[in-house]
Amino acid sequence: MxxxxxxxxxxxxxxxxxxxxxxxxxxxxxxxxxxxxxxxxxxxxxxxxxxxxxxxxxxxxxxxxxxxxxxxxxxxxxxxxxxxxxxxxxxxxxxxxxxxxxxxxxxxxxxxxxxxxxxxxxxxxxxxxxxxxxxxxxxxxxxxxxxxxxxxxxxxxxxxxxxxxxxxxxxxGIPVRRKFKNRTASGNPRPKLLLMGGGLGLLPKRLDFYKLLNDAVPAEITLIAGKNEKLRQKLENRFEHIHVMGYVHNIETYFHDADIVVTKPGGITTFEAIHSETPMIALNPKLHQEKYNADFIERHHIGEQLAIFDDYQAVMAIARFVSHPQKIRDCRQQMQVMKASLDCxxxxxxxxxxxxxxxxxxxxxxxxxxxxx
The missing domain is CATH 3.40.50 (Rossmann fold)
Known part of the structure; x- marks a missing residue:
């Protein structure tokens, strides 16, 4: 055929x-x-x-x-x-x-x-x-x-x-590649946070945001800048706890290794997170359909929506989520239930x-x- x-x-x-x-x-x-x-x-x-x-x-x-x-x-x-x-x-x-x-x-x-x-x-x-x-x-x-x-x-x-x-x-569900579907327990001694803005790297531009993130969030942070080369050069090797990457072809590896992903909530990205069982923080969704996606994330208890444009408040909210391991486990369990229903x-x-x-x-x-x- x-x-x-x-x-x-x-x-x-x-x-x-x-x-x-x-x-x-x-x-x-x-x-x-x-x-x-x-x-x-x-x-x-x-x-x-x-x-x-x-x-x-x-x-x-x-x-x-x-x-x-x-x-x-x-x-x-x-x-x-x-x-x-x-x-x-x-x-x-x-x-x-x-x-x-x-x-x-x-x-x-x-x-x-x-x-x-x-x-x-x-x-x-x-x-x-x-x-x-x-x-x-x-x-x-x-x-x-x-x-x-x-x-x-x-x-x-x-x-x-x-x-x-x-x-x-x-x-x-929304189709995702097979590599996203086989998560193994990460067992990170210190929580790992994945920060990304899709292929275009649509992330906050303010340096103060990343300084707060580095100092206040108790996690090792991987930032994937995608095709946003200007942001990658601006942040690379600047902060102790933020490891900066450009465009990567094995994004599923970073999903599996992370305890939480902070990202713009595109439909495909949301279901990549579901299949890799990585709880989401939808950070300041700007596109109208992304706001619907962020509501979906909250409604199904697979993460949080942060419509907060103040750097300090946004970073503190991320820090609270990272410091709440039971909430992370609950979100991951909800993702497992959702995956099982989609397999039908x-x-x-x-x-x-x-x-x-x-x-x-x-x-x-x-x-x-x-x-x-």
Whole structure:
């Protein structure tokens, strides 16, 4: 079976989710699985500028992003994608080239593009949308989607309220790579704290914050600056208890070695922490969906949310969490319970459910080519 996984590199979370799905499905040697960066495929000459613009927006001014996100929460589902004509033409070319039996999307824009193409062309290739947020935002909901994977029961309920049939929704969690799922007891003599801000390294810039962190938090701290090279150079070898790293390719090792992770609560990062059983402190979530994720973390008792922009108060709150080993153990136990519930519905079961109703192969020959834009 030929499977296409469509994604994008807005940050690195969506691409990591695509890699996790490919890893899970590669157990079947008969499957041919390929990851496609849809933004790169759609606009090969502009993709790097689109990604750079997104990084700049998220890093320097989240107001416009959050304004659009809040406004779009009230939009109806099944929206026509931006650049609809280009999406149709490029999707037709992609399907003719690759002849997929199944498409899996981990980016809302990809799901919109595939659904739009299917609705106009009559293409029968089934589409599974893996929602990588812990929300039921309408941007994920499209008429020609055949199944949705949701992070939690709350997301499932939100999708049902927006009109998605119950039998199309499967609670699988957000896909994470296998390496995150095998934690061994760390037994650190002094607590270890992992501080990170995603692939872009979106962390506090103030030097006073890190000085307080070094002096007041009773832990050995590993700070992963990601692609934020300016921050890495600013902090490297500056503090006794803060070990600074740049971008790393084995982030799961640091999750497993840590007793607590302090980070921006992206959807993928949250589930990487759950699977590695590392309690979370969601530090000052700025993006609107990250605030939903932080609420999820608190509601399920797998960590804390710190919406505190005063350096001293934020550091003292982190210190209290680090100094409370029973709370850390309780959070880890809740994560174990959550992991066990997610194991009941693997993605392979979702695929098996979907393809029963669809013929495999020869998708293009069944299309009714239409250009009714």
């Amino acid at each position: 030929k499977i296409l996984i469509l994604t994008g590199k807005f940050g690195m979370g969506h691409y990591q989710a695509a890699q996790a799905i490919k890893e899970e499905l590669e157990n079947n040697p008969k499957d041919d699985i390929e990851i496609i960066d849809w933004i790169e495929y759609l606009t090969p000459g502009c993709a790097k500028y689109i990604y750079a613009g997104y990084s700049s927006l998220i890093g320097h001014n989240t107001f416009f992003y959050n304004y659009h996100y809040r406004k779009s929460e009230n939009y109806p589902p099944n929206r026509t994608p931006d650049h609809a004509l280009a999406c149709y033409v490029k999707m037709h070319r992609l399907i003719q080239q690759k002849r997929p039996d199944l498409i899996i999307s981990v980016l809302a824009f990809c799901s919109q593009a595939v659904s739009y193409y299917k609705s106009l062309s009559g293409c029968p290739v089934p589409l599974i949308t893996c929602i990588t947020d812990i929300t039921g935002h309408p941007e994920w909901i499209n008429r020609c989607t055949d199944a949705y994977t949701a992070a939690s029961d709350e997301v499932r309920s939100a999708l049902i309220q927006k009109g998605v049939p119950e039998n199309q929704i499967f609670v699988t 519905c693997p993605l392979t079961d979702v695929i098996g459910h979907v393809i029963k109703s669809y013929p495999l192969g020869g998708s293009a020959s069944n299309e009714i080519l239409s250009f009714n834009f």
